Amino acid sequence: xxxxxxxxxxxxxxxxxxxxxxxxxxxxxxxxxxxxxxxxxxxxxxxxxxxxxxxx
Amino acid sequence: xxxxxxxxxxxxxxxxxxxxxxxxxxxxxxxxxxxxxxxxxxxxxxxxxxxxxxxxxxxxxxxxxxxxxxxxxxxxxxxxxxxxxxxxxxxxxxxxxxxxxxxxxxxxxxxxxxxxxxxxxxxxxxxxxxxxxxxxxxxxxxxxxxxxxxxxxxxxxxxxxxxxxxxxxxxxxxxxxxxxxxxxxxxxxxxxxxxxxxxxxxxxxxxxxxxxxxxxxxxxxx
Amino acid sequence: xxxxxxxxxxxxxxxxxxxxxxxxxxxxxxxxxxxxxxxxxxxxxxxxxxxxxxxxxxxxxxxxxxxxxxxxxxxxxxxxxxxxxxxxxxxxxxxxxxxxxxxxxxxxxxxxxxxxxxxxxxxxxxxxxxxxxxxxxxxxxxxxxxxxxxxxxxxxxxxxxxxxxxxxxxxxxxxxxxxxxxxxxxxxxxxxxxxxxxxxxxxxxxxxxxxxxxxxxxxxxxxxxxxxxxxxxxxxxxxxxxxxxxxxxxxxx
Numbered sequence: 001x002x003x004x005x006x007x008x009x010x011x012x013x014x015x016x017x018x019x020x021x022x023x024x025x026x027x028x029x030x031x032x033x034x035x036x037x038x039x040x041x042x043x044x045x046x047x048x049x050x051x052x053x054x055x056x
Numbered sequence: 057x058x059x060x061x062x063x064x065x066x067x068x069x070x071x072x073x074x075x076x077x078x079x080x081x082x083x084x085x086x087x088x089x090x091x092x093x094x095x096x097x098x099x100x101x102x103x104x105x106x107x108x109x110x111x112x113x114x115x116x117x118x119x120x121x122x123x124x125x126x127x128x129x130x131x132x133x134x135x136x137x138x139x140x141x142x143x144x145x146x147x148x149x150x151x152x153x154x155x156x157x158x159x160x161x162x163x164x165x166x167x168x169x170x171x172x173x174x175x176x177x178x179x180x181x182x183x184x185x186x187x188x189x190x191x192x193x194x195x196x197x198x199x200x201x202x203x204x205x206x207x208x209x210x211x212x213x214x215x216x217x218x219x220x221x222x223x224x225x226x227x228x229x230x231x232x233x234x235x236x237x238x239x240x241x242x243x244x245x246x247x248x249x250x251x252x253x254x255x256x257x258x259x260x261x262x263x264x265x266x267x268x269x270x271x272x273x274x275x276x277x278x
Numbered sequence: 279x280x281x282x283x284x285x286x287x288x289x290x291x292x293x294x295x296x297x298x299x300x301x302x303x304x305x306x307x308x309x310x311x312x313x314x315x316x317x318x319x320x321x322x323x324x325x326x327x328x329x330x331x332x333x334x335x336x337x338x339x340x341x342x343x344x345x346x347x348x349x350x351x352x353x354x355x356x357x358x359x360x361x362x363x364x365x366x367x368x369x370x371x372x373x374x375x376x377x378x379x380x381x382x383x384x385x386x387x388x389x390x391x392x393x394x395x396x397x398x399x400x401x402x403x404x405x406x407x408x409x410x411x412x413x414x415x416x417x418x419x420x421x422x423x424x425x426x427x428x429x430x431x432x433x434x435x436x437x438x439x440x441x442x443x444x445x446x447x448x449x450x451x452x453x454x455x456x457x458x459x460x461x462x463x464x465x466x467x468x469x470x471x472x473x474x475x476x477x478x479x480x481x482x483x484x485x486x487x488x489x490x491x492x493x494x495x496x497x498x499x500x501x502x503x504x505x506x507x508x509x510x511x512x513x514x515x516x517x518x519x520x521x522x523x524x525x526x527x528x529x530x531x
Contacts, residue, residue: 004319004320007330007331007333008324008329008330008331009329009330010329010331010333010395013331013334013391013392013394013395014330014331014333014334016391017334017337017338017387017388017391018315018319018334018337020384020387020388021341021384024380024381024383024384025493027380028377028380028493028497029304029497031376032500032501032504033500035501035504036500036501036503036504039504039507039508040507040520040523041523043507043508043511043516043520044520046511047516047517047520201447204439204440208423208436208439208440209423209426211427211432212426212427218419218422218423218426221415221418221419221422222419222423224415225412225416225419226443226444228412228451228454228455229450229451229454232454232457232458233454236458236461253457257450260450268439268442268443271439272436272439275435275436275438276436278431
């Protein structure tokens with residue numbers, strides 16, 4: 001196991017490359033979902049406001 | 057059709073000569089940038105000969121970029137660009153006229169001025185000739201590529217930085233081939249290869265550029 | 279076939295379809311990337327020249343591949359948008375740019391990390407890394423131009439012209455960089471080149487590339503949903519699609 005983690009002396013390069021990849025992939029998921037959620041709440045708010053102004 | 061082209065060129069030249077400071081500032085910028093490098097790096101002739109070709113080309117690229125701001129902006133603001141787009145003549149032709157005029161007032165002075173400034177980098181007479189020739193072939197491509205970016209950002213306020221970001225990557229091949237031709241000449245080798253490549257880029261830019269710029273102008277005017 | 283195509287062109291249908299597909303695509307992508315990572319880190323034998331250092335290829339090559347193919351998707355979608363005036367194509371182009379930029383960034387940094395043990399320095403003006411760097415600037419330019427317009431239709435059409443101009447120029451830029459690089463070959467010790475590859479090394483790479491592609495499509499699906507909602511904000515179907523969020527719903531339920 002330690003041998004695997006050492007990567008034949010290339011540990012810091014291999015693991016930092018794979019770690020960074022994980023970070024970028026997760027960030028893509030998080031940002032895309034966050035954006036979707038914020039667009040939805042913003043537009044729902046907008047429709048609710050329109051409803052109110054048409055009710056008056 | 058040729059007359060419409062000439063009319064556009066003549067009009068733009070007339071306007072440009074009415075605003076001489078606008079005309080001169082990219083050239084002054086070119087001269088100043090070239091002056092900065094010996095001060096920042098070294099006034100040693102061997103160093104200057106080595107960096108000279110590259111520095112001159114980078115400075116030429118930046119000066120062209122600076123000059124682009126005036127290409128469409130005022131015409132966009134006062135509505136004359138819209139008139140141009142509504143004319144019965146094909147827009148790519150008219151746009152080509154504007155680019156041609158722009159090259160005459162920004163590119164040609166660079167070609168003329170560069171050998172003089174290159175003297176300060178201790179370059180040989182042959183190198184100066186090759187530099188001027190390479191700039192003569194390369195600057196039209198720079199103007200054509202730049203005009204696409206200028207047309208796209210015509211309606212954007214404070215577009216300077218954005219324009220640089222859009223246009224400089226596209227200008228990279230011209231820089232590579234132009235600087236290479238000049239370096240080859242400076243080291244006493246045959247610069248024909250990169251010069252042909254520069255010419256090929258110029259042909260490609262002349263055939264495609266006006267259409268791309270015309271499309272960009274139309275999109276900007278919507 | 280044509281009815282399917284028309285349905286895909288209708289925003290509410292695409293919105294629902296993308297919403298249904300996105301989680302599935304994402305899960306398949308995650309599984310494939312996990313398998314590829316296991317294959318690449320554990321099953322593949324070390325390279326005879328680069329040892330275990332070559333394993334970075336399993337993240338570098340797929341990101342480099344995606345950085346270019348996403349730009350191609352953007353340019354194609356932009357052309358479709360301009361020619362057929364298809365709003366959804368613009369949505370695809372707009373949604374692709376940040377994902378493409380993130381993969382370009384990843385390819386650039388993993389390339390530099392790979393270069394460190396090979397060249398003994400973080401950055402070498404290698405043809406491939408330099409091209410990726412220019413590509414990153416091109417992505418930034420595209421996103422910067424979009425951001426300069428408040429009106430989405432204007433941003434769509436302007437950035438579409440830029441994407442098409444870019445796709446014509448990128449091969450020229452790439453070959454000029456390669457040409458320039460061959461002149462200065464002496465400075466590079468080894469190139470970031472595909473090591474001589476055996477079957478055990480190859481299949482994890484292919485799985486990774488497929489995984490990255492599906493991952494992009496999954497993220498694209500979510501991002502396109504946001505883009506479509508924003509563009510269609512005044513349409514009736516949007517209010518229906520958002521009904522689960524409206525305050526009224528809470529009262530009547």
